[in-house]
Amino acid sequence: MKVGVLSFAHVHAAGYATQLRDMAGVDVLCSDPDAASAAPGELRGPALAEQLGVAHVDSYQGLFEWGPDAVVVASENSRHRPLVELAAKHGVDVLCEKPLATTVEDGRAMVAACREAGVRLGVAYPVRFSPAYAALREAVRSGGTGSVLTVAGANNGSLPAGARAWFVDPELAGGGAMMDHTVHIADLLDDLFDGARAVDVYAQSNNLMYGGEVEVDTAGLVTIRYDNGAVATIDCSWSHPDHHPTWGGLELQLVGERATVEMDAFGQVVSGFDETNRRGVLLPWGTDLDGAMLRSFLFGGADEGAVQVADGEAGLRSLSIALAGYASARAGTPVPVG
Amino acid sequence: MPELAVGLIGAGGIARAHLPAWLELGAVVTVFTPDDSGADLAALHAEQGVRVARSLEELLAGSEAVDVCTPTHTHPEVAIAALRAGVHVACEKPLALRVEDVEEMIDEAERAGVLLFPAHVVRYFPEYAAMAEAVAGGAVGEPAVLRFTRTGSYPVWSPWFADPTLSGGLLVDQMIHDFDFARLLAGEVVRVHAHVRGHQQAPAPAGCVAAATAVLTHASGAISHVHGVWGLPDSQFRTTFRIAGRGGVLQHDSSRTKAFRVISQGEAAPGEGIPATNLTESPFLTELREFAAAVRGGPPPRVTARDGLEAVRIALAAAESDRSGRAVELGSRNKDDVQEVVAR
Numbered sequence: 001m002k003v004g005v006l007s008f009a010h011v012h013a014a015g016y017a018t019q020l021r022d023m024a025g026v027d028v029l030c031s032d033p034d035a036a037s038a039a040p041g042e043l044r045g046p047a048l049a050e051q052l053g054v055a056h057v058d059s060y061q062g063l064f065e066w067g068p069d070a071v072v073v074a075s076e077n078s079r080h081r082p083l084v085e086l087a088a089k090h091g092v093d094v095l096c097e098k099p100l101a102t103t104v105e106d107g108r109a110m111v112a113a114c115r116e117a118g119v120r121l122g123v124a125y126p127v128r129f130s131p132a133y134a135a136l137r138e139a140v141r142s143g144g145t146g147s148v149l150t151v152a153g154a155n156n157g158s159l160p161a162g163a164r165a166w167f168v169d170p171e172l173a174g175g176g177a178m179m180d181h182t183v184h185i186a187d188l189l190d191d192l193f194d195g196a197r198a199v200d201v202y203a204q205s206n207n208l209m210y211g212g213e214v215e216v217d218t219a220g221l222v223t224i225r226y227d228n229g230a231v232a233t234i235d236c237s238w239s240h241p242d243h244h245p246t247w248g249g250l251e252l253q254l255v256g257e258r259a260t261v262e263m264d265a266f267g268q269v270v271s272g273f274d275e276t277n278r279r280g281v282l283l284p285w286g287t288d289l290d291g292a293m294l295r296s297f298l299f300g301g302a303d304e305g306a307v308q309v310a311d312g313e314a315g316l317r318s319l320s321i322a323l324a325g326y327a328s329a330r331a332g333t334p335v336p337v338g
Numbered sequence: 339m340p341e342l343a344v345g346l347i348g349a350g351g352i353a354r355a356h357l358p359a360w361l362e363l364g365a366v367v368t369v370f371t372p373d374d375s376g377a378d379l380a381a382l383h384a385e386q387g388v389r390v391a392r393s394l395e396e397l398l399a400g401s402e403a404v405d406v407c408t409p410t411h412t413h414p415e416v417a418i419a420a421l422r423a424g425v426h427v428a429c430e431k432p433l434a435l436r437v438e439d440v441e442e443m444i445d446e447a448e449r450a451g452v453l454l455f456p457a458h459v460v461r462y463f464p465e466y467a468a469m470a471e472a473v474a475g476g477a478v479g480e481p482a483v484l485r486f487t488r489t490g491s492y493p494v495w496s497p498w499f500a501d502p503t504l505s506g507g508l509l510v511d512q513m514i515h516d517f518d519f520a521r522l523l524a525g526e527v528v529r530v531h532a533h534v535r536g537h538q539q540a541p542a543p544a545g546c547v548a549a550a551t552a553v554l555t556h557a558s559g560a561i562s563h564v565h566g567v568w569g570l571p572d573s574q575f576r577t578t579f580r581i582a583g584r585g586g587v588l589q590h591d592s593s594r595t596k597a598f599r600v601i602s603q604g605e606a607a608p609g610e611g612i613p614a615t616n617l618t619e620s621p622f623l624t625e626l627r628e629f630a631a632a633v634r635g636g637p638p639p640r641v642t643a644r645d646g647l648e649a650v651r652i653a654l655a656a657a658e659s660d661r662s663g664r665a666v667e668l669g670s671r672n673k674d675d676v677q678e679v680v681a682r
Contacts, residue, residue, distance in 0.1 A: 208482035231533040
């Protein structure tokens with residue numbers, strides 16, 4: 001199977017390329033023609049490909065001429081659409097980095113293009129493949145928790161501007177922390193609630209931590225009301241310290257009428273302390289979520305009841321929640337989900 | 339100096355938690371309730387000198403301070419009677435269920451020149467006190483985003499808790515602890531949004547659950563999330579917080595800080611055989627010691643009547659938001675606006 005990686009803009013691109021490089025039966029080819037547009041000091045293009053030990057081609061056209069069976073789009077958020085449309089035009093299945101786009105208009109166009117071309121559009125929400133999420137999903141879907149009353153979730157990370165400056169560019173990223181970190185938990189709940197829809201969103205945000213350094217929101221709380229009666233609040237803040245040994249994490253507690261359960265997607269770690277470098281150590285040993293997601297997209301899921309890769313429509317729904325969050329934060333009131 | 343003469347009003351759960359603290363402090367305690375429960379509680383502690391008063395007037399006449407541990411909806415009547423008698427008042431949280439009632443209580447206290455102390459005991463929990471001191475000292479920089487959770491079993495032991503007209507409900511009765519703390523750390527609150535789910539009416543059947551989520555916006559721009567649960571009967575009491583700013587993060591989860599744990603004890607039921615142990619001083623004792631010292635002219639307690647008022651204001655705004663589905667603005671301190679906010 002031939003799999004292409006389009007752009008190294010996203011911090012996850014190197015991880016995908018490495019996963020695909022090591023995956024039995026997969027050939028990988030990468031292309032990062034916009035590398036020159038990156039901020040100074042960011043390793044991109046052929047240099048990053050060489051470091052990762054993956055092949056690189058200078059143009060997207062060249063990559064599609066290679067005849068990929070599937071591609072992964074890892075460009076900046078607002079630059080997903082042309083690459084997804086290019087994949088659709090070539091009849092190639094495409095897994096797009098999250099969020100699907102930065103506007104509903106772009107998202108709808110991408111979904112339509114893939115549908116018309118008859119290609120699969122997946123959105124990269126790897127936490128769906130967390131065994132902790134699978135257990136939570138089973139607890140809810142089996143009726144073990146009873147009706148869901150509230151969900152309190154937190155997806156905190158450190159400010160990603162150091163690795164890739166475009167994450168704090170309002171145009172390229174479509175926002176800040178609320179765009180980056182609302183959507184993971186919103187997507188989990190989209191899958192978990194199995195057809196229930198978000199009704200309205202109330203959100204508040206600030207940039208108290210990085211005022212003067214970046215222009216986007218760096219802290220946010222997003223409350224989502226669902227038509228199944230549940231209400232969820234997500235802390236989407238980039239409030240994880242820069243020098244902490246991990247990038248952040250994703251946790252949530254779900255209160256049901258018959259049980260309360262909680263998950264920690266990145267909680268399986270050995271912890272310690274590195275005296276030489278005078279810093280804490282956290283060694284993750286849990287499931288490789290990116291790998292599980294890529295395998296599911298490329299080779300199909302285990303069985304029908306298992307978690308599937310988020311499709312374009314699901315990607316559009318989680319994007320709509322983040323966008324409603326921005327509208328709400330501006331208005332100071334709850335706003336309907338468009 | 340003679341021992342402090344304390345009138346304990348009420349004989350329910352919180353009165354029973356306060357009474358050992360008062361005895362530890364060497365206070366002479368007299369109990370009053372309108373029913374027989376006060377006499378029963380006093381009889382249990384007769385050997386420690388606890389007596390019962392036959393009327394509120396008798397209690398007030400013999401007390402230097404009273405400790406109001408009655409159901410919330412009765413706080414204004416009881417506290418105002420005590421304040422008018424010139425007696426110092428410690429009053430369980432929430433001070434009252436209407437802003438104007440709290441304001442009247444504060445006016446009466448000022449007129450009488452006595453203390454009105456809102457018993458927000460979380461201020462005296464050592465983990466919260468340590469965090470608050472560190473945050474005040476700049477440990478996280480300016481707080482930007484704060485989270486608090488609080489879980490306990492549904493308070494079915496007393497029927498008034500489940501009735502929002504008597505207790506204020508989950509947002510006002512329980513989550514007010516964290517509203518107060520969020521305001522302590524990040525300053526005045528200007529906007530509140532909240533939703534309550536689950537069972538919130540009397541009677542509360544066994545096994546019912548209520549849960550609520552609230553988002554506060556502070557005048558500084560900081561934002562706070564408060565999640566409260568009145569849970570299933572097997573819910574362990576648990577609190578968590580996470581306070582984040584540019585300068586760092588402070589976090590706590592009470593389920594991970596148990597310094598003494600029973601790992602196995604065969605077929606004995608939990609708590610049987612090996613007794614549960616308080617590993618720190620009871621926060622009720624710390625709280626009431628500070629109040630008692632202030633009554634005797636010592637430094638004022640760390641929680642002021644105005645703190646109690648603002649906590650009520652935030653909690654009532656949260657309840658109003660749940661009813662209306664809208665965010666409630668608290669930006670104005672104009673009295674008419676505030677009354678509009680709390681109008682039912």
